Structure formats: structure tokens, C-alpha cells
Amino acid sequence: MITTYRDHAHPIGRGTDPKLIMAELYGKITGVSKGKGGSMHMFDKEHNFFGGHGIVGAQIPLGAGIAFADKYNGNKAVTLCFMGDGAVRQGAFHETLNMAMTWKLPVIFVIENNQYAMGTSVERTSNVTDLYKLGLAYDMPSFPVDGMRCEDVADAVEEAAARGRKGDGPTLLEIRTYRYKGHSMSDPAKYRSKEELECYKEQDPISSVLNTIKNKKYASDKELEAIEERVKAKVDESVQFAEESSFPELDELYKDVYYQKDYPFIMD
Numbered sequence: 414m415i416t417t418y419r420d421h422a423h424p425i426g427r428g429t430d431p432k433l434i435m436a437e438l439y440g441k442i443t444g445v446s447k448g449k450g451g452s453m454h455m456f457d458k459e460h461n462f463f464g465g466h467g468i469v470g471a472q473i474p475l476g477a478g479i480a481f482a483d484k485y486n487g488n489k490a491v492t493l494c495f496m497g498d499g500a501v502r503q504g505a506f507h508e509t510l511n512m513a514m515t516w517k518l519p520v521i522f523v524i525e526n527n528q529y530a531m532g533t534s535v536e537r538t539s540n541v542t543d544l545y546k547l548g549l550a551y552d553m554p555s556f557p558v559d560g561m562r563c564e565d566v567a568d569a570v571e572e573a574a575a576r577g578r579k580g581d582g583p584t585l586l587e588i589r590t591y592r593y594k595g596h597s598m599s600d601p602a603k604y605r606s607k608e609e610l611e612c613y614k615e616q617d618p619i620s621s622v623l624n625t626i627k628n629k630k631y632a633s634d635k636e637l638e639a640i641e642e643r644v645k646a647k648v649d650e651s652v653q654f655a656e657e658s659s660f661p662e663l664d665e666l667y668k669d670v671y672y673q674k675d676y677p678f679i680m681d
Contacts, residue, residue: 415476416495418453419525420465423495427460435651441658448661449669461490470496470503473522477509480520480583491577492520493570499530501544510585514551519577521570522548522585525560527592532604548585560590561616564625590618 416423421438425431429445437444437455445455446465455465463479466472476494483490500506501524513520524544528535535542548555554576558569566588573584591613595602626632632640 414461414493414495415463415472415479416465417469417472417497417500417525418465418467419497420453420455424455424457424460424462427457427462429457429460429462431647432651432654433457435655436658439655439658440660441655442661442665443654443658447665447669449665470500470505472496473500473503474505474509476522477513477518477520477583480513480518480577481516483519484516489578490519491574493523494520495523495525497530498524498526498528498535498544499533499538500524501547502530502538507547510548510551510553510583513583514553517580517582519580520583521573521577522583523570524585524587525590526587527590529592529596529604531596532600532602534604543587545585545587553583553585554581555585555587557587557589560588561613561618561621563618563622591616 414423414427421434424445425434433443433445434455436442437446437448437450438452440448440451442448444450445457450456450465453465453467456462463475464472466475473494473496476492480492480494483492496506510522512518513522526535526544530538535544541547543557545555545557554573556569559565569586573586576582576584593610593614594600623637626637627634
């Protein structure tokens, strides 16, 4: 898995301990990137999470490169490469789709389309507003997915992963979702209406999946409450772990910069 600088949930989904994520946000040495990555550059090799990339679109060719390595080595791994709707304007996106389809790489390109790149709507940046159609130019299997429904997302990724493992190559998924807040704390989000915001809140995926769980009796209210309590306890534990951890020592500045085993004078 490789993604943008909005990378907090992804490693947790891969299995990274939330304590390490919180410590990274605090800039502590116990963080998943030793406090050097901060909010935007989290990595966890143990769980096959390859970042966290601050340059818009930079992770897209890297995702294809990881998939190329998997195909070259003959394993059945599939790479999930996430990007925002703004990143598809980058030339690297189109170059990567061309190569991935030509080489039939086992990669799933996921466009997290929340309708706005920073403060600019998709409609103002492209004549093609159905972003999944961009993949069709390369004859890549490309589909829109309701990102407000967890079940639909899971089904789409499962199908794409099966396609990649069979050797049928990449898939492009446009996950149509929405963000309720502005791009950052300094963004008042005045470029959209309150009516639009409320419309999407009515489709909130957390409420939707909870309704599915209850309607299908996957869990009782008591069991769901117990889950919430466990989550709250984990958050408190993570905050305490981060606050009690140490900041990196100054000599950490010279570590993890370069690694070349044949030249011991270069810091590893």
C-alpha cells in the first residue's frame, strides 16, 4: 500500500499499532518513522506500507514500481496505490497508467475523489468529471465506486485484487466520497453550500455501515458499545504512549539518510 500525505488511517488498516502513529504525530523517536516523517511521511515496512508522500502524485509511479517488483519476483502480491482527485492532473499519472497497462502490473489505482482539490472543485479543473474514465484511454478496467458505502468499496477492491493476481493487470477505481471539513484548519470552505454539505452528511459511511451491521444482526448494540469503549481506551493509551516517549537525539539527524553497504563511511 502506498498513498498521499493523508496517510494516518492507511497504516492502521494494514495493522500498524496506533501507538506508533500517535508517537509519529508527536515527533517522538518511538514513532513509526522515528519521529522524522511526522504527519505526512509515515512508513511501516513490516506491514508493507510504503508511505505517506508529500509531493502530489509522486506516489503513483512508485506504486507501479512496487507492483513491477512483485510481478518480476513472481509472487501474488497486489499493490494499492491511493491518490486524490487533484493528483490525476499530473503527467506522471498518465505515464504510469500507460506503463502499468502495457506491462499488466498487479496494481489497483484508487482515486479518492472527495470533489475538491484543496478548494477547487473537479468541475473547474477538468472537462472529464467522471474520473474513472481517464483509465479507459489505456483500455484499463476502470469503475466508479460509491465511497460512502463500505460494502461497495470492499467488493470493488476484492474484484480488482483478484484480477491483478490472475495476471490480468491493473484496475482504476474512482472512490466517490466527500470531506466535511475544509482542506486545512485555515480553510473556511466557503466554496460550497451548506445544503451540499448536509446532503453528503446524510450519506455518512459510518452511519451507513452501522445500519448494515444492525439490520443484518452482525453485532448487537451491546457489542458495538464494547467496541467503542475498546477504541476509546486504545486512543487514550496511544496518547499516553506518545506523551511519555522521548524526542529523537541530535545524532538521529545523520541516520537513515543513505544506506550503501559497500561504503561504511556513509551513515546508515
